[in-house]
Structures are given as C-alpha cells and as structure tokens.
Amino acid sequence: MSQDKPKDQQGMFGAAGTGDTSGYGGLVRATAAAGSSQRPFGGYFDQVADDLERAYPDFADAIERVVVDRGELTLHIKRERLVEVALILRDKLKFEMSMGVSGVHYPDDKNRELHAVYHLLSVTNNQRIRLEVSVPDIDPHIPSLVEVWGGSNWNERETFDMFGIIFDGHPGLTRILMPDDWQGHPQRKDYALGGIGVEYKGAVTPPPSDRRSYK
Amino acid sequence: MSTYADPYASSRETTEGTVFSVTGGDWDSLVTEIGQAKEERVVVNMGPQHPSTHGVLRLVLELEGETVTEVRCGIGYLHTGIEKNIEFRNWTQATTFVTRMDYLAPLFNEAAYCLGVEKLLGITNDVPEKANVIRVMMMEFNRISSHMVALGTGALELGALSPMIFCFREREKVLDIFEFISGLRMNMAYIRPGGVAQDLPAGAVEKILATVKDLRHSFKDNEKLLVGNSIWMKRTEGIGYLDLAGATTLGVTGPVIRATGLPLDLRKIQPYSGYENYNFDVVTADTCDVYGRFLIRINELEQSLRIIEQCAEKLKSLEGAPVMVADKKIAWPAQLAIGADGMGNSLNHIREIMGTSMESLIHHFKLVTEGFRVPAGQVYSAIESPRGELGAHVVSDGGTRPYRVHFREPSFNNLQSTSAMCEGSMVADIIGAVASIDPVMGGVDR
Numbered sequence: 001m002s003q004d005k006p007k008d009q010q011g012m013f014g015a016a017g018t019g020d021t022s023g024y025g026g027l028v029r030a031t032a033a034a035g036s037s038q039r040p041f042g043g044y045f046d047q048v049a050d051d052l053e054r055a056y057p058d059f060a061d062a063i064e065r066v067v068v069d070r071g072e073l074t075l076h077i078k079r080e081r082l083v084e085v086a087l088i089l090r091d092k093l094k095f096e097m098s099m100g101v102s103g104v105h106y107p108d109d110k111n112r113e114l115h116a117v118y119h120l121l122s123v124t125n126n127q128r129i130r131l132e133v134s135v136p137d138i139d140p141h142i143p144s145l146v147e148v149w150g151g152s153n154w155n156e157r158e159t160f161d162m163f164g165i166i167f168d169g170h171p172g173l174t175r176i177l178m179p180d181d182w183q184g185h186p187q188r189k190d191y192a193l194g195g196i197g198v199e200y201k202g203a204v205t206p207p208p209s210d211r212r213s214y215k
Numbered sequence: 216m217s218t219y220a221d222p223y224a225s226s227r228e229t230t231e232g233t234v235f236s237v238t239g240g241d242w243d244s245l246v247t248e249i250g251q252a253k254e255e256r257v258v259v260n261m262g263p264q265h266p267s268t269h270g271v272l273r274l275v276l277e278l279e280g281e282t283v284t285e286v287r288c289g290i291g292y293l294h295t296g297i298e299k300n301i302e303f304r305n306w307t308q309a310t311t312f313v314t315r316m317d318y319l320a321p322l323f324n325e326a327a328y329c330l331g332v333e334k335l336l337g338i339t340n341d342v343p344e345k346a347n348v349i350r351v352m353m354m355e356f357n358r359i360s361s362h363m364v365a366l367g368t369g370a371l372e373l374g375a376l377s378p379m380i381f382c383f384r385e386r387e388k389v390l391d392i393f394e395f396i397s398g399l400r401m402n403m404a405y406i407r408p409g410g411v412a413q414d415l416p417a418g419a420v421e422k423i424l425a426t427v428k429d430l431r432h433s434f435k436d437n438e439k440l441l442v443g444n445s446i447w448m449k450r451t452e453g454i455g456y457l458d459l460a461g462a463t464t465l466g467v468t469g470p471v472i473r474a475t476g477l478p479l480d481l482r483k484i485q486p487y488s489g490y491e492n493y494n495f496d497v498v499t500a501d502t503c504d505v506y507g508r509f510l511i512r513i514n515e516l517e518q519s520l521r522i523i524e525q526c527a528e529k530l531k532s533l534e535g536a537p538v539m540v541a542d543k544k545i546a547w548p549a550q551l552a553i554g555a556d557g558m559g560n561s562l563n564h565i566r567e568i569m570g571t572s573m574e575s576l577i578h579h580f581k582l583v584t585e586g587f588r589v590p591a592g593q594v595y596s597a598i599e600s601p602r603g604e605l606g607a608h609v610v611s612d613g614g615t616r617p618y619r620v621h622f623r624e625p626s627f628n629n630l631q632s633t634s635a636m637c638e639g640s641m642v643a644d645i646i647g648a649v650a651s652i653d654p655v656m657g658g659v660d661r
Contacts, residue, residue: 070335070594099604099628102623151467209303
C-alpha cells in the first residue's frame, strides 16, 4: 500500500497463483487513502499550523504535506529538516513530550518505503500532533531526535531493530529487542513471519502466513 | 599478579586496565589480586533472572564500592513478536494477542487497541453506553489489580513480606470479578472492536458493589502497614529521584510523572470511553521519589473504587442494553454464555445458526473467518494505563487485517529512566527505584 497513490485491491484472497475457485478473483475494490488536506483543518490544527509557519519561515519547504484524518494532524516532513522542526515544536509550540517513534514499512511506496512516525504531546496546550518522515529503502537514514527528546533513545533503537532505519547521530544505535547478532529486521514486510504447520489426524493447518487470507 | 590461572577469577588486560571476571568459587585469590589494583571499579550483572527485577530484566551495574556509577538496562528477553503476529490475523483476533503484552493490565491493552480500531472505522460514538460503562469499570478493577502487584512486589523486594500477602489477597478478589464477568482471570480478550465480548451475568452489580465494599475495608490493612512506617520511609524517601524536567524529556508518564507534581492523567485531560462523566481526582505527589510514587498508587486505589461505584450505579439502569455496536457488519456474531461447565458458545446462538436460519449461519461464518474491513489510514489512540500512557498506533491498508500496529508501552519509556534515577545512588536503592517504575517486561518487550 502506498500512501500517495492508493493501490486498488484485486480479488478477495491473499494467496496468489493458487486455484481460486470462489469466483471472487475478479473483484476490484478501490482503496481510499488520505491525500493532502486543505485549510481549514479544524480544531486546534489551524492554530498549530499558523504558529509553526510563524515560528519557522521555511515551513513551506520543510513540510511535504499536511494530512488531517480522523481528527488527527500529521505533518509529513523532509528528513533534512526534521531536527529544526522538532526543536521549534518543542521550544516554541510547547510539544514537550515525544511519545515515541513507530516505524511502518510500505514496500510499494517507491523511494519512500520506510516511514518513521513520531507522536508528540503538548502538556501545556493539551494537544497532540504526529510527524511522519519517509525515506527510501536503499538510503534509510533519518537524523536522530535524541538531542531534542531524550526519551527517543530507546524508541529509535527499537525502530532500527525492527525496520533497519538508521538514526544518524544516535549515541548508541544497537538492537534493543532482538539479539545483537540477529539477521534482518523483523517488522519489515519482506521479513517472513515464520512458523510451522500443525498436523492433527492427517490434516495440516498451515502456519498463519501461509493460510488463505482475505484482503 | 598471580602466576597461575584461577578458573573462577581470571584476569585479562584491557585498554582500561586489568579486568577481573568473577564467576563464583574462590574469592581469596581474587581479593589478593584486587588488593594490588589502583582503582576499585566493579561491574555487576544483575539479572536477567533476578527476583527483584520484575521479570526478565537485565541490569548491568558499574560500582565504586557501594555506589552505582552507571546503570544499563538489557531488555528483549520477553520479546514475543505480538506486533508482527497480529498482521497475520484479522482485526478481532488481534485482541487475543495484544491482551498478552502487559500481562498485569490486559484490559488496558485491549482498550487501547480497540479504541484505535474504532477510530479508524469511525464508530467511536456508536459504541453503546453500556459497553463504555463496562469498559471503564473493568479497566478500573484492572488498575487496582495491577497496583496491587506493584505495591506487593515492590514491598517484598525491599524486604517487607506482609504487604505482599495482603496485596495478593485483594488482587484475588478482583480476579474473581474478572472471572465472574468474562470467564477468564487474565488475558480475557473481553474488550472487542465495537464493544465488549458479552453482557454482564445476572447479579453482577450486587457482586461488584460487595467487592468494592470489601476492598475499601481491606486496603486499610496495607495503608496501616506502610504509610508513615519509618523503616519503609527510610528505604523510599529521596530514593530514585526524577524531577519534572527529566521525566518530560524521557517521555515518562503515569505515577512516576505524577510524583513530580504534574497532574498528567489522560482520563482527565483527554477523556475516552466516557471518563468525562465520572467524578474522581487525579492523585499527585511532589516528592519525585519512590515514596511519592508509592503514595500515588495507594491513593489511586480509592479513586478507582469511586469510579467503579459510579459505574455500578449507571449499570443498574442499563439492564438489557446492548454491549456491541448495532452495525451487524462489524459486531462479532458469536454469542457466548456461561453454563454449568464454564464459558462457551451460547446454546441459543448455536440453535439459531444451525437450526433455524441459514442466513445467520452465513453471516456468522463470513464475519468470523473473514472479519470486517477497516478503511485505510492511521490513528493513534492513547489511554491511561496503570503505568502511564499506553498508546496504539494502528495503521490499516483497507483490508481485513491490521497493516501495522505499534504499541507505545509506558513500561518501555519509563524503564529508560532507570539510569537517571539510580546513577549515584547505593546498590540497594536500585531495587526500590526499579520497583517504583513498575515495569512489566511483557509490555516492555512485546
């Protein structure tokens, strides 16, 4: 799935190349994805965007797009500008706390395969926003935010461990959940879940990743 | 330098000087050798299997005598890949997985996840009132049972045995309520996208009120034992200091940040599941230490009981009201019932789908095997778990399975503050500091 160009889904079942005799193979279902949002964003989001534009003159250059979806604001930021924007959000807009970094892997999103998503909380203003940075798989570097929010340390290590995103400037970017000598990054979509089939009275239940799945 | 190789205390030269590795056995030869060394810096490995590290947490301590100069946490021993696994299950099945993350607060894991799914589906306001009331009540009971473990094991680790006995006695009463309502004592998968798994059994409100009365009475035992106890205060006052600035930058939430005086409680500032309709106070302390966090947990018990009482009052007038969204394309069709041999399929439901209505059978089969589709997008839903902000970042690609779910676990972020709390303190105080963070490794490692 790509966030910019949503891919329509074909058929009902996940297993490709098998004899799908259900007759549902020809169904095409359009997937709607949130594009850029236009002002007014609603709620406090306009205020946040205004304040950020005022405090940060390069706003238009640094922010790729603004998405307001399901009552949440997401700022898509160029990775070169991430630290600058984060500092302004922390110091000028009072987003004192970073609630963590979450990675998402979109293998079909060409040259933007890996996304790092930051959830920010402003205790002063009781607001939440989300920052999203996307980088290509072949160059998975994002500047570290440990200097801005110290708590990003473990979160970035986890995202590195699970997705292979390299946070430049991190004081000690090592694996945190997986063993140090582990191969691969488990949360990526090209990393198999693994598992073995379970046999009972001659019938085998395949592992979860090989079962027929519904799209 | 000794000239023979000691199998228990070998030494080797490094860039930092002579390093002695002690693996047990003969301390005499080691003492002789260390006596010749210029400095006395000891690296001690505490855990991963240590009785006072709250699960499989490994702490690497660097000591100068009895003073800790550096603490590093080693985590990951309980990593189960739950976030990866639920990408291969449908949206409802995922509740069975997430409930096992932070095993002391299963209902909170379910609630954070389900609120996220409901937000993606756009049905947050369609969840029936009774389901919300039951969710709040179950979560508050769970907060009590979780705090009971935190207080009991925390006291045990500092050498106080009786509080542990009392706390586990009270926790048992709460688990009995869970068993009575959901059929399970832990890992219930009771909160489901759209509502809760089943309605309250007959006589639930009376039983809940009786338990609240009982708990309120017996909580006093613990308070009498520890609050103001001079031995307890010597072990906890001024220990594990973390001020507001430190807690903010480290992303620490829950009782630890409330002990710095900041009333950060998502139930108040960003209410969910109808928390805005209940009267309760946010408990804070201003001591930034282990004793403050202990007092917060003790006092939050009473606030939880207050909320439960208000829930019970609301439930009296909600007899027979629905506990699942009305939308049949989302609501889980399998009805459960409690029979003489425990919980299982509702016989009435089986009778209907197998005996009277083929359409019901098709509907049941489609929804249980295929599940429902969730419109593409991403949301972040955060709730106040016993340990702080538990957030679920839920991403959907429009299919019947989660595309990616990431949990912002409060234990994970809070545990990061161990170094800030402990460096410079005595070895024995690490135990109290870690206990006051109340990390649950199932949640930290997921």
